[in-house]
Amino acid sequence: MSTSGSENHTNYLNDGYGVKSWLLTTDHKRIAILYMISITLFFMIGGFFALVIRLTLLSPNGTLVSADTYNKMFTMHGVTMIFFFLIPSIPAVLGNFLVPMMIGARDLAFPKLNLLSWYIYVLGGIFTLSAMVLGGVDTGWTFYTPLSSGYSHTNVVPTVIGVFIVGFSSILTGLNFIVTIHKMRAPGLTWFRLPLFIWAHYATSVIQVLGTPVIAVTLALVGFERITGVGIFDPNIGGDPILFQHLFWFYSHPAVYIMVLPSMGIVSEVVTCFSQRKLFGYRQMAFASMAIAVFGFLVWGHHMFVSGQSVYAGMAFSALSFLVAIPSAVKVFNWTATLYKGTIRFNTPMLYAFGFIGLFTIGGLTGIVLATLPVDVHVHDTYFVIAHFHYIMVGGAVMGYMAGLHFWWPKITGKLYPEGLAKFSALTLFVGFNLTFFPQFILGYLGMPRRYHIYPPEFQVLNVLSTAGASILGLGYIIPFFYFMWSLRKGKVAGNNPWNAKGLEWLTPSPPPTFNFDKTPVVTEEAYAYPEEDLAGG
Amino acid sequence: MFNIPLFPTEASTTASRVDLLFFALMGIIVLFTTLIFVGVIFFSIRYRRGSRASRKGATSENMKLELAWTIIPLCITMGIFIWASKLYFDMHVPPKNAMDIYVVGKQWMWYIQHPEGNREINTLHVPLGKPVRLILTSQDVIHDFFIPAFRVKQDVIPGRYTTEWFQATKLGEYHLFCAQYCGTGHAQMVGTVIVMQPWEYEQWLAGKSSGVTMSSSGEQLFTQFGCVTCHRSDNTGRGPTLVGLFGKKVLLQTGQTVVADMDYIRESILDPRAKVVATYQPIMPTFKSQIDQAQLMQLIEYVKSLGGSQSASKGNKK
Numbered sequence: 001m002s003t004s005g006s007e008n009h010t011n012y013l014n015d016g017y018g019v020k021s022w023l024l025t026t027d028h029k030r031i032a033i034l035y036m037i038s039i040t041l042f043f044m045i046g047g048f049f050a051l052v053i054r055l056t057l058l059s060p061n062g063t064l065v066s067a068d069t070y071n072k073m074f075t076m077h078g079v080t081m082i083f084f085f086l087i088p089s090i091p092a093v094l095g096n097f098l099v100p101m102m103i104g105a106r107d108l109a110f111p112k113l114n115l116l117s118w119y120i121y122v123l124g125g126i127f128t129l130s131a132m133v134l135g136g137v138d139t140g141w142t143f144y145t146p147l148s149s150g151y152s153h154t155n156v157v158p159t160v161i162g163v164f165i166v167g168f169s170s171i172l173t174g175l176n177f178i179v180t181i182h183k184m185r186a187p188g189l190t191w192f193r194l195p196l197f198i199w200a201h202y203a204t205s206v207i208q209v210l211g212t213p214v215i216a217v218t219l220a221l222v223g224f225e226r227i228t229g230v231g232i233f234d235p236n237i238g239g240d241p242i243l244f245q246h247l248f249w250f251y252s253h254p255a256v257y258i259m260v261l262p263s264m265g266i267v268s269e270v271v272t273c274f275s276q277r278k279l280f281g282y283r284q285m286a287f288a289s290m291a292i293a294v295f296g297f298l299v300w301g302h303h304m305f306v307s308g309q310s311v312y313a314g315m316a317f318s319a320l321s322f323l324v325a326i327p328s329a330v331k332v333f334n335w336t337a338t339l340y341k342g343t344i345r346f347n348t349p350m351l352y353a354f355g356f357i358g359l360f361t362i363g364g365l366t367g368i369v370l371a372t373l374p375v376d377v378h379v380h381d382t383y384f385v386i387a388h389f390h391y392i393m394v395g396g397a398v399m400g401y402m403a404g405l406h407f408w409w410p411k412i413t414g415k416l417y418p419e420g421l422a423k424f425s426a427l428t429l430f431v432g433f434n435l436t437f438f439p440q441f442i443l444g445y446l447g448m449p450r451r452y453h454i455y456p457p458e459f460q461v462l463n464v465l466s467t468a469g470a471s472i473l474g475l476g477y478i479i480p481f482f483y484f485m486w487s488l489r490k491g492k493v494a495g496n497n498p499w500n501a502k503g504l505e506w507l508t509p510s511p512p513p514t515f516n517f518d519k520t521p522v523v524t525e526e527a528y529a530y531p532e533e534d535l536a537g538g
Numbered sequence: 539m540f541n542i543p544l545f546p547t548e549a550s551t552t553a554s555r556v557d558l559l560f561f562a563l564m565g566i567i568v569l570f571t572t573l574i575f576v577g578v579i580f581f582s583i584r585y586r587r588g589s590r591a592s593r594k595g596a597t598s599e600n601m602k603l604e605l606a607w608t609i610i611p612l613c614i615t616m617g618i619f620i621w622a623s624k625l626y627f628d629m630h631v632p633p634k635n636a637m638d639i640y641v642v643g644k645q646w647m648w649y650i651q652h653p654e655g656n657r658e659i660n661t662l663h664v665p666l667g668k669p670v671r672l673i674l675t676s677q678d679v680i681h682d683f684f685i686p687a688f689r690v691k692q693d694v695i696p697g698r699y700t701t702e703w704f705q706a707t708k709l710g711e712y713h714l715f716c717a718q719y720c721g722t723g724h725a726q727m728v729g730t731v732i733v734m735q736p737w738e739y740e741q742w743l744a745g746k747s748s749g750v751t752m753s754s755s756g757e758q759l760f761t762q763f764g765c766v767t768c769h770r771s772d773n774t775g776r777g778p779t780l781v782g783l784f785g786k787k788v789l790l791q792t793g794q795t796v797v798a799d800m801d802y803i804r805e806s807i808l809d810p811r812a813k814v815v816a817t818y819q820p821i822m823p824t825f826k827s828q829i830d831q832a833q834l835m836q837l838i839e840y841v842k843s844l845g846g847s848q849s850a851s852k853g854n855k856k
Contacts, residue, residue, distance in 0.1 A: 067722050067724075071722065142719075144679075144719065146678070146680075146696065147719070150679075151678060152721065235695075235696045241695060241696065242695070277598070280598050281600075281604050282598065282599075284604050306691050306692055306717075307695075308698070311626065311630045314626060315619075318619060318622065322618070322619055325611070325615060326611055326615070330604070332574060336574055336581070337600075339578060341585055341591075341593045341594075341595070342581070342585050342596075343593070344587060346582075354582075357574065358574070361570070361574050365570060368563065368618070369563050371615075372559060372618055374622055375556060375559055377629065377690065377691050378560075378691065381717040445545070445546065446686065449725075450719075453725050454726070
């Protein structure tokens, strides 16, 4: 693939070209590529559903699609984006590629298990896609009972089977990371020398391993109730619908941290590299990641402030939700402080990292609004919530993914993307994102409920603004797709370390050889050991 | 040209209190967002590559700073928590003199009964300045009774009663939305809340009334289903008397006691053997397939009318 003589080394990309060499690979880097292709596919499918949603909402009368079709669109948008794109995005692609490289290992601890987890992902994807092809599902991605377990006439069972299966992929990846990070660190790479990306993936893996079984069992019970009629969640046959919500959010709240923690890890890598500066408050950052993972398990009830749960339970969950905001705030402060007295370059990954910091700050602070009990009563299940979690998941998680993709693209492919076009599309994404989702905060406080395809006419202008923003946002995703493809053939050769970055992954050639390092590296310094005093004016 | 609304009407006693808290939060958000944005932009420009700003004394550890930006946000959030919890609690405890209105949600409409006997669909008439407590249940899936102008919202759940209260402060017509996704017609499960002067409301009640109050409808059902043969008022029947029962403690066969609230009465009609009163036999059949949610509410109104602990009847089951 490479044309340059110096780049013509044996690497993981030219080590076998056949289909078999990819589909039966146990190389974590190739598996990462398989994941990258699969999740991009699901991102496009989910994006198509979003397009239909936004087009429908241009008019208050919901004339574009029928109520049933609209309900299927937002359900399948949520299911694909959350379970098949966001949750696997950073861990399964960038994590898979980089965790072994960053700790100086040849591969993950269980390479075959890693391949298996991709096949499980594909199998789950096939079930869910076939549910969509068979006519779709209309329960909302939250699958609330008894609507999902008894009343919906759509393809609930194949969908929950798909989500059930894909959960195992997530569990296995998490397990693989935990073992790898514990057992395979290079000599000298102590816990407090690990890059924050590794800490973030460690915290994420803990959530994946402990949380995912709960959603798997819960959704299995929904399918079981649907098929057998045994009362678990439907009160007509002796079940408890609120029980479902407790079980569902016990996983699905921590799942938000599965999406955003790895992004935080990426931002730490990018901010330090493009400031040429040691991370401010390294230990606090590491502890903050773990604190988020632990506290994240104790806040699920904040999704249920109007569900009829006890007032005192509401208060306890509210207090705990405020607490989980603290480590996130600490992270934002530390990134900002890292810039102080740095030597800052504005390459595309850094622009995305800035985007992350800004949008995550807004997303996080509006999370504080939602943790505030009486205000949540008003904005619960309105567009305020939609805006908030898109600021976290798209503004946060996806911005982080884009930062990481640009940052490590030269390492992954050996090629540089076109910097000018990339900066332009980062800016497009930022503007489009805010125009799409900021009006939704206002809509939400005005009281527009989510999951409405027809709405009172006074909400139309804000909805039109949002749709206009979404088209710009869409452009911001399409441009990178094309220049990344372009760069594979025409991009400039990157070299080992185009960003002058610290970290073991930059010591090895780009693209890396099959077993990453010719010689196991020995670590003698802390993470981000950029030269203390970069002389000014250079 | 365009009339873009930016802020919802405040039409209840709760609304202004919620908005005040919301504005305080907005202040905090603006403060912290500005702090971060200004910090990031200022440092980025001052310390851009090539700038001559001094980098001397750069440090990556400062425990005092770390503690400060951990403890200050912690104190702020805990302050908000206390403020918010007080208001949330008040939003769950209706005033003693609140009037009850019964609501049944079903796919995809709201069926509303006033104790005076008036019934309406997707419209709720309420008097200005009087506390109103809604008693809500669902016939099928979970719904949610949301009135944005009042800043109140409560899930409406099959198999149990939930409550929601408000006191309207402004005449007018307001949106009523189902906020919990409930299937195909979710977006059509909307209606209007009409706030009237109390005397207009009385007129409306009198004008539209069927003449039969909820409790007398309940009494008719009580006779029609033969409840009266066992639950005699003189306590000589095969079942316990219901006179003076509501809100009182009841001793069960198992030795436990329960409060005879709405959920208990409802359960005793639908699943009589779940909680059998001490010294009585479990001989009552279920009426699950014969009585619908609206009728159950009428029966409960009837049992309430037989007397009992009024304070308990206003208390919220939590």
